[in-house]
Structures are given as structure tokens and as C-alpha cells.
Amino acid sequence: MSAEIICVGTELLLGDILNSNARFLAGELASLGIPHYFQTVVGDNPQRIQQVLQVARDRGSQLLIFTGGLGPTPDDLTHETLAQFFGVSLVEKPEILEDIAAKYAARGRKMAPSNRKQALIPAGADILPNRAGTAPGIIWQPEPGLTLLTFPGVPGEMHRMWQETAVPYLKEHGWGREIIYSRVLKFWGISESELAEKVSRFFEQSHPTVAPYASNGEVKLRLSARARSPQEAQSAIAPVIEQIKAIAGSDCFGSDEDTLASVVGRLLLESGQTIAVAESCTGGGLGQLITAVAGSSSYFMGGVISYDNQVKIGLLGVDPAVLAREGAVSATVAEQMARGVRDRLGTDWGVSITGIAGPGGGSEAKPVGLVYIGLAGSDGSADSFKYQFGALRDRDLIRHFSACCALDRLRRKLLR
Amino acid sequence: MSAEIICVGTELLLGDILNSNARFLAGELASLGIPHYFQTVVGDNPQRIQQVLQVARDRGSQLLIFTGGLGPTPDDLTHETLAQFFGVSLVEKPEILEDIAAKYAARGRKMAPSNRKQALIPAGADILPNRAGTAPGIIWQPEPGLTLLTFPGVPGEMHRMWQETAVPYLKEHGWGREIIYSRVLKFWGISESELAEKVSRFFEQSHPTVAPYASNGEVKLRLSARARSPQEAQSAIAPVIEQIKAIAGSDCFGSDEDTLASVVGRLLLESGQTIAVAESCTGGGLGQLITAVAGSSSYFMGGVISYDNQVKIGLLGVDPAVLAREGAVSATVAEQMARGVRDRLGTDWGVSITGIAGPGGGSEAKPVGLVYIGLAGSDGSADSFKYQFGALRDRDLIRHFSACCALDRLRRKLLR
Structure with missing residues (x-):
């Protein structure tokens, strides 16, 4: 007993949108314990939809879950194509028509003639109600041992229909016992x-x-x-x-849901300690990761984005002579940044990042990807850690690695 | 002449990740004018990968683009399975081994024995080099009229390999004429x-x-x-x-590639002006967006992450009496934050954000989603703008909207 997901929509073939429906359904099938080995994306094209249906049936899948192609426009062809494949006609369901008309009326509008099409479903299929939108889906056993479910492509509508009707139906019909x-x-x-x-x-x-x-x-x-x-x-x-x-x-x-930032946050909370950040090449990315955790205001006081050297000097107390001698991307500056932000914000820990995120700004001695992380602790000491993330990684990734490594350094320190 | 995308990875079937690779490749094929009618997702399972390959070949697709399954672990089976399907053996490529060893050496580490597996590719296939990671792909014509391209599942590596090698190869071999x-x-x-x-x-x-x-x-x-x-x-x-x-x-x-941050950056560059940020609920997210633009150091000096009120007072000069009377999330505090960061960093513009990102911290008077954006200009004036992003949006989205709206406010100001 295994399922397949078939997503219909030319916009997916054009790369206009991410296929979040496939991901949602995949996660749902996994949690219901329904095995699922294939996902297919196909355009709004009756011949190709039929080909995909044939392949899925041939490989013995018993539950086919369709998304997309249920709208009112002429290129929405999923129900029509399914009816054709299994040799049945489309029938107009008065209850769907009434439902669509009522939804338009509630918004003070008249149903467009094109919506009439959405009331047509294959003979023998049941309606899978859509409470949030106008396009209902179907639940259909066109032949023994094969169940089809169809959903509109709009994620919000699909999720609701899945939870409200499809999950109870599947459980009732012997799917997802394990x-x-x-x-x-x-x-x-x-x-x-x-x-x-x-x-x-x-x-x-x-x-x-x-x-x-x-x-x-x-x-x-x-x-x-x-x-x-x-x-x-x-x-x-x-x-x-x-x-x-x-x-x-x-x-x-x-x-599971842990992130480096949430784990560091938990360790700080447990020990009643606080933190501040001083960021150069990450430009705020470390603070953003830390504050992505709800409740981080209990241990995160804030920080300084010292992108320019004047800010390193003025707001963090970095020594201009060191900056001139060793450069902004150096162990000493990382340590002074960490110590400076810790002092000025009065926290237990100060964490700093200074590096060359690229693509410009690298040299032979200091290539793109060179990053120093500084860590100042409550004993007044400061350490620094040198990383070479490599010039082949792009700016985004070097910045992401820098922020994650800074969190990881602090995490390991807090574990001791 | 049409292409298919085949994404290999059990994590896709489990719904752990969004299939961003399929979207990227779909967009690329569209822009090259290469027709593409089907996408398939299959797990790391040799039999099922072979089934999918058979189906794709049977329906006459002439270019099969694989992603995933090229890693060093035993469940990475794409190249092995392709070789089996077409009845050829795997051969070890010394140049791949050398490349992997060199990449480890550059990071001061030794290659793990399991990486050796990544040097095995089907006999007759060419290497599709991976400059950013250890897993190379292949370009292979196992039979006349059928071309296979394989890529690792890591998006950054895949994108680069696509641009650097696959696109020139495809153009040279008659794909994408229109x-x-x-x-x-x-x-x-x-x-x-x-x-x-x-x-x-x-x-x-x-x-x-x-x-x-x-x-x-x-x-x-x-x-x-x-x-x-x-x-x-x-x-x-x-x-x-x-x-x-x-x-x-x-x-x-x-x-196209413009972002709000890159457009603001261009406007600042053109007018020779500079900017600093003061962030509360976004925690560094605005600075991160601004510094995601390479070259932003020409106009972005830095900022203060004033998560805690003491930082708003100490580093930005926000009036404690105003904080007590109007609260941190207020028009006046937004204006004082913007003015404060502009003054202290000596920039032309100061932009601030203070708000309630949730899920906690909201009240009837100040619900989750309430955000003030402050804008201080070179004439010494400061404005603020009130937003209600709504309690139904989650923390991430409220923070993202806040940073984007701050950029948009400045953009509209700079346009005048």
C-alpha cells in the first residue's frame, strides 16, 4: 500500500514557484506512516497528465494524490483528464454550484460564469470539500485498489482540506495504521x-x-x-x-527543532548569563540568528555592527594602532571587539566576528573566506579563533558559516 | 528534444526539505528555452531510481538531469545505479581523488576514506567538476540521443556547476537554440x-x-x-x-537580481550618502540585508543592535523618561533611535526598527506585529512610520517585513 504525489502546474515547470505542496504532503504521509516512493510534477497538459497516471498505476501505487489544475480557467484540466482516463463523464454537482455562489455572495459579488466549470467532477467521485476557496477536490475509487484524491494548488486551501477531510478518510479506510x-x-x-x-x-x-x-x-x-x-x-x-x-x-x-542559537540560548538561560555581539562581515547576521529564538531578550542584550573601522574604534574601543598594524581582520581586533562589546553592554559574554566575506577585498595574505571569531568571557579574558572558509564559498555562505561558528564556539565554552 | 529533472533523495520523500533544486533547474531550462515536461522525486533506492530512469527513457526524454545521491555515505547511490542500468562498471578517477584530497588539505584536514567513493564514476562518463565541494557530477552519453547530467544535492554547489560547466556544454551541443x-x-x-x-x-x-x-x-x-x-x-x-x-x-x-537593499545601496552610492541602523526586534536582520550586497561598505557604516532598553539608552541616547512613558515600541523611541545612531556613527541617514515580533510580548494596546520604523535625515529631522503586520504572521515574517519596510521607506525618501 503506497502513495504517490502528482503535482500539476506549468508554473512548477517554469520554476516560478517552489513546490511546497509536495513537501507538505510528503511530511504528512511520513507522519501517517503511509509509504511514498515517487513524486511527479507535470504541466497542465491532458496527454502528459494521462501518461503520469499510467506510470503511477503501472508501478502499483494505490493512492494517488493530485494537487493543482482545479481552478476556473481553461488551462485547469485535472478533473476532466482523470474522467477521460477512466472513461467516465463529468457530472455537474448542484451542491458545489450553490457553495461557490454563496462564497461570492458573502463577498458581495456575483459568481463568474467561468466558476461553473468547478462544479464538474467525474461520475462516481465524491466531493472533497474546500471550505476556504471555490475549487473542491474529489475522493474517488475509479477501480478496485486505487484511490485518487485531488486538491487545489493553493497551499492554504490544500492544507485545510487535507486535515479536515482527507486524513480522517484515509484513517477510516485502513491507511496509516502504522x-x-x-x-x-x-x-x-x-x-x-x-x-x-x-x-x-x-x-x-x-x-x-x-x-x-x-x-x-x-x-x-x-x-x-x-x-x-x-x-x-x-x-x-x-x-x-x-x-x-x-x-x-x-x-x-x-x-529536531534545535538550532545552534536556541541551544546557546538554553545554556545561557540555565546559567543565568547574558551575551552581546560585535559584528563586522556578518553585518547583523549573528544577532539575527540569536534573536530568531523567541524569548532571546532574557539573555541577549544587543550589540554593535562595526562594519566601518571608525565604529570599531568609537563604539567598541578597538585600538587604532592595532587596526593600522594588524588590519581589521586579525586575531587582536577580534579579541578587542569581543571585549569591547562585553564591557560596553555589561554582559557576561562578548562574541565578535571580523572577516572577508568577498567577493572583493581579499589579498594573498588575507584571502576571501578568512574570518576571526573573538570570545570574551566573564573572567576578563578573550580568545580568538581563525577560520579559512575558502574563497570558493560565496559571500552568503561565508557569512552564514561565520555566524554559526561563532555560536558553536560559545556553545562549546558554555558546555565546559 | 526535451529534458527531465530527476531529484534523488529520501529527505525529499520525507518532507524534510523543499525541492529548491527542481525549481532552480526548471527556471534555468526555461530561460535556455529547453522544453521540460516532467520532474520526478525518488528516494535513495537503486531499484526505484532504475524504474524512474526507464520511464524517462521510454517517454523519449533526451536530457536527464539528476540531483542528489553523490555524497560519501553508503546511501548515496546515483552514479552506481546509473552505471548498473546502462551495464558499465565504475572507474576510479585519480584526478577526482587528488582534488578531494587537496580540498581537505586546504582546510588543514585529511581526506576521510569514505570520500574515495566519490571518485568512482561510470566508465565512459566525463567529470562535471565541483569547485565548491567534494562531490563531482558527470556528463554522460550512455547511448545515442541520451545525455545524463548529475549534480550533488547541495544547492550552492549545484548552481555553480550548472553555470560553469553544464550551460556551456548544453549550448555547445545544440540545446537551447531558441x-x-x-x-x-x-x-x-x-x-x-x-x-x-x-x-x-x-x-x-x-x-x-x-x-x-x-x-x-x-x-x-x-x-x-x-x-x-x-x-x-x-x-x-x-x-x-x-x-x-x-x-x-x-x-x-x-x-531581476535587484533587492530592496541593493536598490537602496545604489541610490546611496549615487548620491554619495551613508547610512547606519538601530535595530530592536529585528536583532541585526536589517544590517544583514544591507551587507548581503557586496560593496556595501562604501555606504553602510554599521549600527547598534539595541535589543535591551539599556542599550537604547546607553548607546543610542534614547530618553529613559520617554521609554518609561511611551514604551520601547513607540513612535518617539523609533525616532530617537534613528537620530541616535545617525549622530553616533556620523552618517547621513539613520534607520531604526522597534516592534513586537511575538509570539509573546503583545498586549491589547500594543499587539504582536506592531512595528515602528524611524528615519533620521541629514537635516536633523526624524520621522516614524507605524505598521501593523498582524498577529497571524509569525515571528520570522514580522521581522522580515520590518526590515524590508525600513529599506522601502528609505528608498522612497531617496527617490525624492
Whole structure:
């Protein structure tokens, strides 16, 4: 019993929009424990929609979930095409017409003639009501062992129809008896391949499964267990989590919804400490990450964006002679920035970033990607850490890495 | 001659990530004028990858673009599976091994043994170099009339490989003779439906086509023309752009790669003026947007992240009595913050943001989503602007809107 997602829409083929519907449905199917192995995107073209339908049926998928192509315009052809494929006619549903007319009336408008088309659904199909919009979907078993669900492409309408009608229908009809329960462990400061080597023995096992992935410097392990209850799944996953955490040590910074910033925030809250930031090349990006966490005002006081050297001198007390001698991107300046912002804002910790984000501004001695992170603590000391993020990474990524590494340095310090 | 996009990755089937790669490639194919009718997502499973390959070949697609499954871990199987499908062996490429080892060495680290796997590619395939990461792709004609391109799933690496190697290769090999040339106009401060009503007459025409879309407050119009040369397309598009700009006035802030921050930067550069920021609820997000523009150090001096009221008083000179009487989220505080940062950093302009990003901290008088933007100019005056972004928007979006609206206010001021 497996499902497929089929998204209809030429705008997806043109790259105009991200396919957030596929992601939503994929996550929903995973949490319901409904296996799902293929997603297809196809344009608003009857022949090609039929081809995709044929392929999906041939490979034995039993639940086909369509999004898109239910609108009032002539290029919205999903229901018409499904009816044609299974050799049935379209029938006009008076209850849909009434519903659309009522929705227009509520907005003080008259239904456009083109909306009449949305009341046509394949003979034998049931209406999948759309409370938020004019385009209803259908629930249809055109042949034994095959169920079709259709949704409009508008995400808000689709989500609501999914939750209100599709999920109860699927559960009632024997889908999703087993759930898939997943946990994600998150790592910083270790590459995907280094981590994979340390925990490779877990990749072979099937209950739970353990799979790695990585993006923008963050490495993740996803642990998934198929079970009849969350408790059963959790008890399969919990011991493996403990083992992996023991192996990875402090490289594992958290799980699931944790971010480096939320973990640092929790550590600061627990110890009753506060922080301030001094940012050069990140221009505010570190502060933004920290304040993305709701409640961060309990430990984050603020900071100084010292993009220009005069601001480093005037607001952070960086020594002009050091700036002249060692340059703004140097260990000493990073330390002075961190100490300066800590002093001026009266916090326990000061964290600074100074570097060359590129694409310009690099030299042989100080190439693009060279970044210093400074860390000033409550004992009055200050450390700095040198990074070479490499000239091949682009400006955005160098800045992102810089902010994440600054958080990670503080995290490791707070763990001690 | 049509292409298909095949994205390999179980994380896509689990709904963990949005398929931004499919969107990128779709947009690129459209702009190259390469027809593309299907996109497929499949997990890291050799049998199913082979099924998808079979389907794509059967329907006559001649260019198959794969993303994902090129990593060093055992579940990365794309090249292995392609080799199997076409009955060739994998060969180890010493130049790939050397390249990976050199990349590790540059970061002062040793190559992990598992990376060795990434040097294996199907016999007969050419290397599609990956300058930003360790996983190279391939360019391969396993049989006449069928070309395969593979890319890693990491978007930054994939984009670069596409631009640097794939596009020149495709053009050289007869793909994309007719081009689709597109321009995107960008708008801020007008809703999609308001704009659509003003320019609806353009939606009916076919050369160029004009289509609206919107995301996170930014509204866009995409103008596309199919033609044999960029010149031919441009001459169809240029007059329509002029007409739309005339209708939209200053709500149209730019086109194509422009951002609000880059447009503001250009206006500041042209007038030789400088700017500083004072941020409360955005926590550095405005500075980050401004400094995302390379070269912003010519006009952006820096700023103060005054998250805590003590920082507003100490570093920006906000009056404690005003803070006590009117609260941090008020017109007067916004104005004092803007004036304070302008004075202290000695810039022409000071821009400030203070608001309630939520989810906590709202009250009946000052609900979540209430934001004041302050603007202090070189004449010593300061203005403030009140926004109600609404409690239904989440913290991230309220912060994003705040930073964008601050830029937009300054932009409109600079235009005068």
C-alpha cells in the first residue's frame, strides 16, 4: 500500500514557484506512516497528465494524490483528464454550484460564469470539500485498489482540506495504521563523511533506520522507526540516540527543532548569563540568528555592527594602532571587539566576528573566506579563533558559516 | 528534444526539505528555452531510481538531469545505479581523488576514506567538476540521443556547476537554440491583487507573456518572450516594461537580481550618502540585508543592535523618561533611535526598527506585529512610520517585513 504525489502546474515547470505542496504532503504521509516512493510534477497538459497516471498505476501505487489544475480557467484540466482516463463523464454537482455562489455572495459579488466549470467532477467521485476557496477536490475509487484524491494548488486551501477531510478518510479506510516516528540529531564542527565513519555501523540496521544528510555546514542524522504507537517507536529510537550522542560527544549540538542559537540560548538561560555581539562581515547576521529564538531578550542584550573601522574604534574601543598594524581582520581586533562589546553592554559574554566575506577585498595574505571569531568571557579574558572558509564559498555562505561558528564556539565554552 | 529533472533523495520523500533544486533547474531550462515536461522525486533506492530512469527513457526524454545521491555515505547511490542500468562498471578517477584530497588539505584536514567513493564514476562518463565541494557530477552519453547530467544535492554547489560547466556544454551541443528570455519586475508596498487589477490587460497577451506571483510581501511580474536572439526578445519586452513601470510608479522598486537593499545601496552610492541602523526586534536582520550586497561598505557604516532598553539608552541616547512613558515600541523611541545612531556613527541617514515580533510580548494596546520604523535625515529631522503586520504572521515574517519596510521607506525618501 503506497502513495504517490502528482503535482500539476506549468508554473512548477517554469520554476516560478517552489513546490511546497509536495513537501507538505510528503511530511504528512511520513507522519501517517503511509509509504511514498515517487513524486511527479507535470504541466497542465491532458496527454502528459494521462501518461503520469499510467506510470503511477503501472508501478502499483494505490493512492494517488493530485494537487493543482482545479481552478476556473481553461488551462485547469485535472478533473476532466482523470474522467477521460477512466472513461467516465463529468457530472455537474448542484451542491458545489450553490457553495461557490454563496462564497461570492458573502463577498458581495456575483459568481463568474467561468466558476461553473468547478462544479464538474467525474461520475462516481465524491466531493472533497474546500471550505476556504471555490475549487473542491474529489475522493474517488475509479477501480478496485486505487484511490485518487485531488486538491487545489493553493497551499492554504490544500492544507485545510487535507486535515479536515482527507486524513480522517484515509484513517477510516485502513491507511496509516502504522506510524513512522522520526527524530533528527544535529551536528556542527564535523563533516558528513567524518561523522558517517564514526557511526557507520548504525546505517546497516533497519529498526530504527539511521541516515545522514548535510546542508550548509550542518550535518544531520535522521532516525526513523515504523511502529504501531509513538511509545513503541520511541523505545526503539531512544537507546540508539544515546549511543550516537556518546560517540559524537560535543559535536552533536541538539535534535529536531534545535538550532545552534536556541541551544546557546538554553545554556545561557540555565546559567543565568547574558551575551552581546560585535559584528563586522556578518553585518547583523549573528544577532539575527540569536534573536530568531523567541524569548532571546532574557539573555541577549544587543550589540554593535562595526562594519566601518571608525565604529570599531568609537563604539567598541578597538585600538587604532592595532587596526593600522594588524588590519581589521586579525586575531587582536577580534579579541578587542569581543571585549569591547562585553564591557560596553555589561554582559557576561562578548562574541565578535571580523572577516572577508568577498567577493572583493581579499589579498594573498588575507584571502576571501578568512574570518576571526573573538570570545570574551566573564573572567576578563578573550580568545580568538581563525577560520579559512575558502574563497570558493560565496559571500552568503561565508557569512552564514561565520555566524554559526561563532555560536558553536560559545556553545562549546558554555558546555565546559 | 526535451529534458527531465530527476531529484534523488529520501529527505525529499520525507518532507524534510523543499525541492529548491527542481525549481532552480526548471527556471534555468526555461530561460535556455529547453522544453521540460516532467520532474520526478525518488528516494535513495537503486531499484526505484532504475524504474524512474526507464520511464524517462521510454517517454523519449533526451536530457536527464539528476540531483542528489553523490555524497560519501553508503546511501548515496546515483552514479552506481546509473552505471548498473546502462551495464558499465565504475572507474576510479585519480584526478577526482587528488582534488578531494587537496580540498581537505586546504582546510588543514585529511581526506576521510569514505570520500574515495566519490571518485568512482561510470566508465565512459566525463567529470562535471565541483569547485565548491567534494562531490563531482558527470556528463554522460550512455547511448545515442541520451545525455545524463548529475549534480550533488547541495544547492550552492549545484548552481555553480550548472553555470560553469553544464550551460556551456548544453549550448555547445545544440540545446537551447531558441531562447526564452525573461525579465522580472519587482514591487513593494502593493498587494498582488491590487497590482493585478492595474496591469490585468497585459495578462492576455502572448508576446511577451506577463504573469504575476508573490512571496513574503514582494510581488513580481515575470515577462517572457520566446525568440531566436536576446535582442529580438528584448525588443518585445522593453516597451511592456516601460508601460508597466509607468503604471506602477514607485511601487516598482527594481527588476531581476535587484533587492530592496541593493536598490537602496545604489541610490546611496549615487548620491554619495551613508547610512547606519538601530535595530530592536529585528536583532541585526536589517544590517544583514544591507551587507548581503557586496560593496556595501562604501555606504553602510554599521549600527547598534539595541535589543535591551539599556542599550537604547546607553548607546543610542534614547530618553529613559520617554521609554518609561511611551514604551520601547513607540513612535518617539523609533525616532530617537534613528537620530541616535545617525549622530553616533556620523552618517547621513539613520534607520531604526522597534516592534513586537511575538509570539509573546503583545498586549491589547500594543499587539504582536506592531512595528515602528524611524528615519533620521541629514537635516536633523526624524520621522516614524507605524505598521501593523498582524498577529497571524509569525515571528520570522514580522521581522522580515520590518526590515524590508525600513529599506522601502528609505528608498522612497531617496527617490525624492
